[in-house]
Amino acid sequence: MKLDMDQFLYEFEKNCSKLQKKSFKKDEIITTYIAKRHQICILLSGSADLVRYDSTGNKTIVEHFSKNELFGEVFYIVATNNELFVKARQSCEVLFFSYDNLKHKCKQNCEFHQILNENLADLILDKVTLLNTRIELLTKRSIRDKILGFFTILSTRNFSKTFSLPFSLTDLADYLSIDRSAMMRELKYLKDEGFIKKNGNKITLLYK
Amino acid sequence: MKLDMDQFLYEFEKNCSKLQKKSFKKDEIITTYIAKRHQICILLSGSADLVRYDSTGNKTIVEHFSKNELFGEVFYIVATNNELFVKARQSCEVLFFSYDNLKHKCKQNCEFHQILNENLADLILDKVTLLNTRIELLTKRSIRDKILGFFTILSTRNFSKTFSLPFSLTDLADYLSIDRSAMMRELKYLKDEGFIKKNGNKITLLYK
DNA sequence: TTTTTTCTGTTGCATAAGCAACAAAAACAT
DNA sequence: ATGTTTTTGTTGCTTATGCAACAGAAAAAA
Numbered sequence: 001m002k003l004d005m006d007q008f009l010y011e012f013e014k015n016c017s018k019l020q021k022k023s024f025k026k027d028e029i030i031t032t033y034i035a036k037r038h039q040i041c042i043l044l045s046g047s048a049d050l051v052r053y054d055s056t057g058n059k060t061i062v063e064h065f066s067k068n069e070l071f072g073e074v075f076y077i078v079a080t081n082n083e084l085f086v087k088a089r090q091s092c093e094v095l096f097f098s099y100d101n102l103k104h105k106c107k108q109n110c111e112f113h114q115i116l117n118e119n120l121a122d123l124i125l126d127k128v129t130l131l132n133t134r135i136e137l138l139t140k141r142s143i144r145d146k147i148l149g150f151f152t153i154l155s156t157r158n159f160s161k162t163f164s165l166p167f168s169l170t171d172l173a174d175y176l177s178i179d180r181s182a183m184m185r186e187l188k189y190l191k192d193e194g195f196i197k198k199n200g201n202k203i204t205l206l207y208k
Numbered sequence: 209m210k211l212d213m214d215q216f217l218y219e220f221e222k223n224c225s226k227l228q229k230k231s232f233k234k235d236e237i238i239t240t241y242i243a244k245r246h247q248i249c250i251l252l253s254g255s256a257d258l259v260r261y262d263s264t265g266n267k268t269i270v271e272h273f274s275k276n277e278l279f280g281e282v283f284y285i286v287a288t289n290n291e292l293f294v295k296a297r298q299s300c301e302v303l304f305f306s307y308d309n310l311k312h313k314c315k316q317n318c319e320f321h322q323i324l325n326e327n328l329a330d331l332i333l334d335k336v337t338l339l340n341t342r343i344e345l346l347t348k349r350s351i352r353d354k355i356l357g358f359f360t361i362l363s364t365r366n367f368s369k370t371f372s373l374p375f376s377l378t379d380l381a382d383y384l385s386i387d388r389s390a391m392m393r394e395l396k397y398l399k400d401e402g403f404i405k406k407n408g409n410k411i412t413l414l415y416k
Numbered sequence: 417t418t419t420t421t422t423c424t425g426t427t428g429c430a431t432a433a434g435c436a437a438c439a440a441a442a443a444c445a446t
Numbered sequence: 447a448t449g450t451t452t453t454t455g456t457t458g459c460t461t462a463t464g465c466a467a468c469a470g471a472a473a474a475a476a
Contacts, residue, residue, distance in 0.1 A: 060347070075336045099333075121329045125307075128283045128332060131339040138346040139268070139385040141434080143463070170423060177347040179464050184425060186463090349464080351433070378453060390433045392455060 019116075020096040024048075024088040031096075033073045033084035038099040040072040042123070046092030050076075053083040061174055064089075064167070070127050074099050138177055143186045146176045151196065155205050165201040227324075228304040232256075232296040239304075241281045241292035246307040248280040250331070254300030258284075261291040269382055272297075272375070278335050282307050346385055351394045354384045359404065363413050373409040 021044070024030050030048055031041060043065045050063040050071060062084070065071050071086055102116065133153065140146045150172070154163045165172065169187075173180035190196045197204040229252070232238050238256055239249060251273045258271040258279060270292070273279050279294055310324065341361065348354045358380070362371045373380065377395075381388035398404045405412040 062344070062347070074333060076340050121332060124329060124332050124336060125282060128336060128339065131336065131343060132284050135339060135342060135346065136270070138343065139270070141385070168423065169425095177349070180424090181426080181465080182463050185427090188425085376453065377455095387434050388454090389435080389456080393433085393457090396455085 022094055022096065024092045024094065026088055026090055028088050030086040030088055030092065030094055031072065032086075033076055038074050040070060040074055040097055040099050040102075041086070042095040043067060043069050043071070044093040044095055047089045048086050048092055048094075049089055050084065050086050064171065064175075068123075069130075070123055072099075075127070134175070137175075143176075143178050143182055144190070146178060147183065147186060147190065148195070150176065151203055151205060154203075161206075162202060162204040165203065168201075230302055230304065232300045232302065234296055234298055236296050238294040238296055238300065238302055239280065240294075241284055246282050248278060248282055248305055248307050248310075249294070250303040251275060251277050251279070252301040252303055255297040256294050256300055256302075257297055258292065258294050269379075272379065272383070276331075277338075278331055280307075283335070342383070345383075351384075351386050351390055352398070354386060355391065355394060355398065356403070358384065359411055359413060362411075369414075370410060370412040373411065376409075 024046075031039065045067060047067075048065045048071075049061045050065070052060045052062050063071070065086070076084065097116070102120070137146050137149050140149055151163075154166070155161055157163075167175075169184070170180055173183045176183070187196075187198065191198060195205070195207050197206060232254075239247065253275060255275075256273045256279075257269045258273070260268045260270050271279070273294070284292065305324070310328070345354050345357050348357055359371075362374070363369055365371075375383070377392070378388055381391045384391070395404075395406065399406060403413070403415050405414060
């Protein structure tokens with residue numbers, strides 16, 4: 001059975017005390033990735049960013065999360081001494097639980113743990129797909145290839161040569177890990193050379 | 209219970225007919241990522257590469273796999289029209305099964321499916337960690353930061369300022385998605401400026 | 417409304433990093 | 447042992463891309 005998150009949550013709220021649901025306002029810290037042993041979070045509504053401060057104090061937005069995405073320390077056991085935390089972009093609702101707990105202790109007790117457990121692999125798989133997609137784009141060697149790779153994916157998903165960007169150009173540059181102004185310049189070249197058309201956040205692919 | 213892969217396989221080989229185990233010689237194609245609906249593979253021994261040929265015919269090694277790593281079409285539902293396949297680097301043993309099958313059909317039937325199913329989330333989580341690590345490195349903006357980031361991770365894992373590289377410098381450049389000669393140049397600078405020491409594939413960090 | 421903040425768009429300049437090409441060393445195969 | 451392939455190491459040249467700095471548009475807040 002495929003997990004219907006909304007349905008699940010409705011049932012969960014009435015019955016289960018082990019999982020925690022919390023609300024956050026814009027800019028509040030949802031969780032840090034230090035010493036929260038095997039915590040998993042599901043973003044139920046709103047959006048949030050995974051933010052890193054490295055040893056020199058530079059801030060990076062590592063990931064953006066939106067509805068039904070997973071995050072938490074389990075996913076990010078990277079051996080660096082950076083500060084990592086998740087911060088709300090807008091008002092958020094978040095479901096917290098312990099992965100270890102879910103897997104080993106509460107199995108027999110709670111029906112909702114059961115359902116979640118059964119569907120956890122699916123949820124994580126979605127995440128793997130997102131990560132693989134990003135790696136596919138990041139490994140492209142030029143800004144042009146990164147942009148076109150991203151546009152191709154959006155176009156295919158939309159069954160259309162025309163689509164709108166899911167986030168701002170500033171965020172896109174960040175997602176592709178390139179300089180924003182360099183990206184804007186490349187976008188201009190792509191327009192001038194007739195590869196794409198763009199007005200507002202609507203893009204149309206003109207090739208192939 | 210944590211999955212002991214070797215123990216599991218020993219039992220599996222005697223008892224279960226649903227999962228398939230196959231052997232491959234160097235350079236043989238293990239699987240393609242087209243129309244193998246929801247296939248998962250576990251590499252039991254040897255090593256293999258995920259190879260991509262894009263529309264212009266360029267070859268890229270997308271991922272390297274080694275013992276106990278997962279791969280397969282489930283993980284890589286990216287909307288591009290590239291050819292993707294996994295090729296043995298050396299002699300390999302690979303376990304094949306269908307994710308859908310595992311989750312929905314064989315649950316009650318086979319004890320070994322059970323065990324595998326219970327531990328699948330863990331195995332996938334390991335993969336998520338690997339992917340996150342790679343993204344962390346790929347998003348760094350300079351070759352220097354990528355190299356030092358990678359070295360820091362190895363150093364931390366090894367509990368030592370000295371460690372050996374897990375693969376060749378050629379492969380490292382590929383993993384970090386940078387030009388090999390540019391990487392060699394940067395390594396030289398790092399040596400000259402006293403950040404690292406290097407002989408053979410042994411690296412020592414000299415800072416902090 | 418007005419003010420403030422964020423996002424978009426553009427450009428000049430400097431340089432990091434890609435590319436090409438080669439030779440020596442090491443690893444592998446015959 | 448000898449040839450073959452892969453890896454390492456290096457360097458000159460070129461350019462793609464990062465950086466800084468700015469102004470106008472759009473969005474958010476007051």
